[in-house]
Amino acid sequence: MVFLVVIVILSYFTFMVSFMPGFVRLPNDYRTPVIGNPQFHVPYLSTLFAIVMITMLLAHFTDPGRVAHKWPWDPAKTRVGKAWTGYPTAIALQIERKLDGTPRYCRLCGLYKPDRTHHCRQCKKCTLAMDHHCPYLRNCIGYLNYKYFFLLLFYGCIYCISFCAIMSFKFRQAVQRPLTMVDVFVIFVWFLGIAMCFVIVPFFGLHCWLVYNAYTTVEFCEKYRAKDSKKFKSGQSVASVYRTSLFQKGLYQNICYTLGPNPLFWLIPVRWGMSNNGAAIRASGKPVRQYYEKLNLPVPPNYPAFDGSQALHGAARKSNMTENEDEDVTTPLTQAAGEVQADEVDVPMLGQDQGGEGALEPATCSDEKATVDDNKV
Numbered sequence: 092m093v094f095l096v097v098i099v100i101l102s103y104f105t106f107m108v109s110f111m112p113g114f115v116r117l118p119n120d121y122r123t124p125v126i127g128n129p130q131f132h133v134p135y136l137s138t139l140f141a142i143v144m145i146t147m148l149l150a151h152f153t154d155p156g157r158v159a160h161k162w163p164w165d166p167a168k169t170r171v172g173k174a175w176t177g178y179p180t181a182i183a184l185q186i187e188r189k190l191d192g193t194p195r196y197c198r199l200c201g202l203y204k205p206d207r208t209h210h211c212r213q214c215k216k217c218t219l220a221m222d223h224h225c226p227y228l229r230n231c232i233g234y235l236n237y238k239y240f241f242l243l244l245f246y247g248c249i250y251c252i253s254f255c256a257i258m259s260f261k262f263r264q265a266v267q268r269p270l271t272m273v274d275v276f277v278i279f280v281w282f283l284g285i286a287m288c289f290v291i292v293p294f295f296g297l298h299c300w301l302v303y304n305a306y307t308t309v310e311f312c313e314k315y316r317a318k319d320s321k322k323f324k325s326g327q328s329v330a331s332v333y334r335t336s337l338f339q340k341g342l343y344q345n346i347c348y349t350l351g352p353n354p355l356f357w358l359i360p361v362r363w364g365m366s367n368n369g370a371a372i373r374a375s376g377k378p379v380r381q382y383y384e385k386l387n388l389p390v391p392p393n394y395p396a397f398d399g400s401q402a403l404h405g406a407a408r409k410s411n412m413t414e415n416e417d418e419d420v421t422t423p424l425t426q427a428a429g430e431v432q433a434d435e436v437d438v439p440m441l442g443q444d445q446g447g448e449g450a451l452e453p454a455t456c457s458d459e460k461a462t463v464d465d466n467k468v
């Protein structure tokens with residue numbers, strides 16, 4: 092976190108030192124050199140700087156979303172090993188399964204995992220819709236802060252490119268005259284900006300691809316790019332089963348899932364109109380049917396028409412009836428699922444501190460190793 096903040100502030104400081112004299116220059120002051128167009132550059136880059144800092148702080152301080160430690164994820168009250176109808180409603184509503192076809196379960200947390208949830212080794216907790224653990228932001232990127240992270244990359248790209256373009260005036264001036272200490276500093280920071288461009292622009296491109304294809308980074312690494320030897324009990328390889336994301340709903344809906352339902356707020360770092368419940372993200376109908384067929388599991392009777400909210404109403408009602416011997420069935424989820432309007436059904440969530448105390452390892456696919464169960468997917 093400190094590393095990122097230092098780089099951004101350093102670049103902004105260099106920019107201000109270079110351009111402020113021109114910006115505040117008095118009309119008849121011909122001694123102060125004017126480089127570029129300070130009247131435009133200063134407010135423009137200052138605004139971008141502020142947005143980058145705000146999204147960075149939001150991504151760092153926002154809790155990514157954790158799995159509630161109360162029921163319906165209590166394994167002691169759950170019968171594992173039967174067909175999906177044997178599970179309490181909240182678990183039966185989850186689509187994804189382990190390699191052996193049973194619900195996904197985290198042994199470290201002692202909790203069932205909602206769809207898209209993964210255990211983060213650095214945070215030592217399960218993170219809802221986990222994307223990855225970002226060592227630079229010292230926080231997990233998950234359901235509740237992925238928008239901030241995505242916007243940080245977006246504005247970070249614009250900031251980096253603008254910085255290099257604007258500072259090229261100063262860079263050109265610095266290399267054309269005998270070097271002073273300030274010039275050396277300017278040249279160093281300009282090259283640093285170029286290096287950041289080469290890092291952040293491809294990284295943003297990757298995340299655009301992930302949004303377009305409805306994958307999180309963890310899903311991309313351990314499912315989309317899984318080794319061929321990693322197979323479900325049905326014999327299907329994990330990579331072939333996840334060739335299409337279970338959450339693929341088309342470009343517009345995918346963007347709405349990531350940035351919010353209202354396009355006016357897409358580029359603003361707020362979560363207005365977005366659900367705060369990442370424990371029950373709705374999968375898409377067709378991929379769900381294909382998923383169960385490939386896993387050789389009975390397609391849950393309430394899911395084939397999962398595209399519409401009608402199906403979800405039915406699912407909730409049916410589950411309520413078929414599992415009424417389970418005392419666990421009368422969960423908030425069961426009641427809430429009937430009222431669902433948005434993309435999610437309601438499962439209680441535990442707000443916990445963000446845990447960014449992890450080791451400073453690069454944010455790579457190593458997150459997949461964070462999951463404990465070898466049999467899990």
Ligand SMILES: [Zn+2]
Nearest residue numbers: 197200210217
């Ligand atoms: Zn866990």
Ligand SMILES: [Zn+2]
Nearest residue numbers: 211214224231
């Ligand atoms: Zn984490």
